[in-house]
Amino acid sequence: MVLSGDALTTRASAIGFFVLFPGFILYHTLVAMGVIPAVLGGLFGVVSVLMFIVYCALLPSQLYLLLTASRGYALVTLCFFVYVLLWSAVNYGLIGGSVMQAALIQTVETLVLWLVLFVLGYRIPLDSPRLARAFWIAFVLIAGYLAFHVATTGQWMFFARRMLEVEAEAGDSVSTYQGYARSALVLLLFLIAVSERAVVRAVLIVLGAFVMFVLGARSELYAFLALSGLLLLLWAGMSVKYMLTLLAVVGVLMALVVSQFEALAGSRQLQIFDLSGTSSWLARQNLGQRAVAQILESPLLGRFGGHIASAQVTGGYAHSMLSAWVNYGLLGFALYLGLTLFAFVGAAYRLILLGDRGGRWVFAFSVNFVCLLLMVLAKPVFWPLPALGWGAFANALVASRRERDADDMGYAGTLGRHDDEPGQHDAARDLQGRNDNESGTPDLRPSAL
Template sequence: MILSGDALTARASAIGFFVLFPGFILYHTLVAMGMIPALLGGLFGVVSVMMFVVYCALLPSQLYSLLSTTRGYALLTFALFAYVLLWAVANYVLLGSGVMRAALIQTIETLVLWLVLFVMGYRVPLASPRLARAFWIAFVLIAAYLLFHVATTGQWMFFARRMIEAEGGENVSTYQGYARSALVLLVFLIAVSERAVVRAALIVLGAFVMFVLGARSELYAFLALSTLLLTLWAGMSVKYMLTLLAVVAALIALVVSQFEALAGSRQLQILDLSGTSSWLARQNLGQRAVEQILDSPLLGRFGGHISSAEATGGYAHSMLSAWVNYGLLGFVLYLGLTVSAFFGAAYRMFVVGDRAAGWVFAFSINFVCLLLIVLAKPVFWPLPALGWGAYANALAAARWAPGSDTARRGGVTGAHHDESEQHDAARDSQGRNDNESGTPDLRPSAL
C-alpha cells in the first residue's frame, strides 16, 4: 500500500512521539541497567535529528493544509523560527567570535528541536488506539519499576546514572531528561483518557512517578495542572468533585505516612528554597539577565549568557533568556505563541465546551509550558514547541470536523486530510542532553 504524505507524517509522528517520551525513559533505564548498549547515545538528540530529516522531506506535503487550517497560528510559528535563525546568523556574521559561534550552534540545535516537536505535535494521531495502548504499557512498566525501586532500596529518588559503575555514565540521562519525558507521557494519557476514575489513578500514580524522578519543576507543574483540571471539571460534574476529593485525600495520606522519609528529599526543599544552592544560582543568573535586558531592552544581547558565565548553560532559567538572546521581538513571539495557545485551548474547552482529546492535550501541555517558562525553564527548553504543534493540531481538527465550513466546502486540500488514511495510519502506528535546554549539546548546565 502506498501511503500519502499526510499518512506518512502521521505515522512518523506517532513513532517519534513514543520514542522521544516514554521510549526515552525505557531506553535510558535499560542502558543504565546494562541490558542494552547506548547505541543511540542520549537518544533525544540523535532521534530528533533523524526526525528532522524525515520532516524536511514530508513538510512540503503538509504546508498548505497547515497554513490554511490554523488561522495564521502556524505562520506566526514559522515566523519565529525564521526570525531566530536570521537573528543568530546576523549576530555571528557581524560580531564573529567564539562566543557568537557557540551561541549560533546552540540556537540551531534549539531550532531543530522546535521544528521537530512542532510538526510532531501537529500531526501526532491522538485518536490512535495503538498509540494510546503503547503509552499505557510504557507507563505501567515505568510506574511498576519505580515502585519496586522505592520498595527495595528505601530511596525516594531514582537516579539512573548511579546504576553505572564503570565508564559510560554520560550516555545515561539525568533526572531532568527523565522528568521531561514522564511529564509529556502523563499529559498525553490524561488527555486521551475519558473516565474520571482513570484520570484520578493517573494523577496519583503520576505524582508518585514525578516525585521519585526528582525534578522539582516538572513535579509541581504536573501537580498544578492536575489541580487545575480537576477543579475546573469538578465545577461541571459531581463525579469529578468526588474524584478531586479522593485524589487530594490519597496524596495527603501518602505524604503523612511517609513524611519522615520524604522530609529530606530535594523535592520538599521548595518549602525553604533560600537555603538551596541551585535556587541561589538561578537567582544570580536571573539577575544577570535582567541587567543585560536593561542595558539593551530592544535588541537584548545575543549569547550574553555565554559571555558572562563562560558556559552555554549559564542562561536565565526563565523566559527572560529569550529576551536576552533574541531581543524584544523574539521574546514577544516566543511568549505570545504559548500564551495564545493556552488561552485559545482554554476558551475552546471551557467556553465552547469541546472536550476532544486534542483540546485537552493542547490546553494541558501549554499550561505546563507557560508555567515553567515563567518560573524555571530557558528558551532552549524545547517542549513549548510541542505545545504550539498541539494547538495547531486541535485547530486543524476543528476546521475539518463534520459540520465545519472547511469540511462542507471540501476544498482542494482533501487529499491531504483524507480521514480514512489518517485512521489507517493511526492503526498502523504505534536528550541526549543533561541540562534543561534539551538540545543535543553535551555541555553541562552551570547548575
C-alpha cells in the first residue's frame, strides 16, 4: 500500500504527538525507575529532530493547501520563522563572538521545535478514535501511578530525578518537572477537546488538577485551572448540564483542598499566594527588570543574545514575552505575540459567538489561551509550545474550509442533477411517491461517493 504525502504527514503527526507528550512522561518515568536505559536521551529533542527531517520531506505536499486555506495565517507564521532565522544570522555575522554563537544556536534549536510543533498541530488527526484511545490509556496509567506515589510516600510532588540511585550526572537523562508538566498539560488539553460528555470533562478536570499539582510546575497548574474554569463558564452559559458540572467540579476541588490542607500547605504550588518570599520569583523579577532595561536602550532592535551577555548563561532570559523583544526586536515581538493573540481571538470567535463546539476549535482555543497566559506571565520566547497553538489554529481553519467546500460541491452537484436530468428526477420522485423535503430538511450533504 502506497500512502500519499497527506496520509504520511497525518500518520507521522499522530505518532509524534503521542511520543512527544504522553509518551514523554512514560519514557522518563521508566528511565527513572531503571526499567529501560535512556536510549533516546531526553527524547523531546531527539524525536523533534527526527520529525523535522520527516516534515522537511513532506512539507512541500502540504504547503499549497496550508497557505491557501488558512487565510494567510500560515504564511505569516512561516514568514515569522524566516525572519527570526535571518535576524539571528545577520546579528551573528555582524558581531560574531561566543555570545552571538550561543544565541544563534539557541535560536536554531527553537526554530526546529517551532516548525515541528507547528506542522504537528496542523496535521494532528483530532478525530482519530485510535489516537484518543492511546491518550486515554496513557492518562489512566499516569494518573494511577501518581496516585500510587502520593499514597505510598505521602509526598504531594513527584520528582522523577530523585528516583535515581546513581551518580548525579545520570540525572540529566531524566526530565525535570517542567518537562513532565508541559507534556501532561497538552495531554489534558487534547482529551478535553475530543471528549463530548460533560461528566467525562468534569472527571478530566478534577483528575487533571491532581496530576498537574503533583507534577509541581506552578505555571502549568494554574494555567490549566484558569482554562478549565473559563471553558466550564462558557459551556455553562449554553447548557444547564454544564452549569451543574461547574458547581460539582468547584465543590470537589474545594473539598480536596480543605481535607488535605495541612499536607498541601507547605507545597511549592501554594507558594503562589506569597511569592515575595520565594527565591525563584525574586530571580525572575531581576531577569525581567534586566530585559526591560535592554529594551529601553534599544526599543526598535532589542539586543540579540542580551540575556546571554548579561547572565553568561543561555537560561538568563526574562520569563515572559519580553524575551522575544530583547532577542528579535519590536517586529519579532509583535509577530510572536500577534500569532498567538490572533489564534486565540479567532478560536474564541468560533467557539463563543458561532457556537462551534468541534474538537479542533476547542483544542485551538485551549492551547492558545494557555500559551497566551503563560507568555505574558511565565514563559520565554524559547518555550516551544506556542507553535503547537499556531498549528492547531491552522488545522481548524483548513478543516473548516474543507467542510465548507464539500458542502458547496454537494449543493452544486444537487443543482446540476436537477437542471440536467429533470425527467429522471421527476420519475424518481413519482416512483417514491413523495417530494424531496418530506423529511423536513433538504439534503445539502455531499455525495458519499
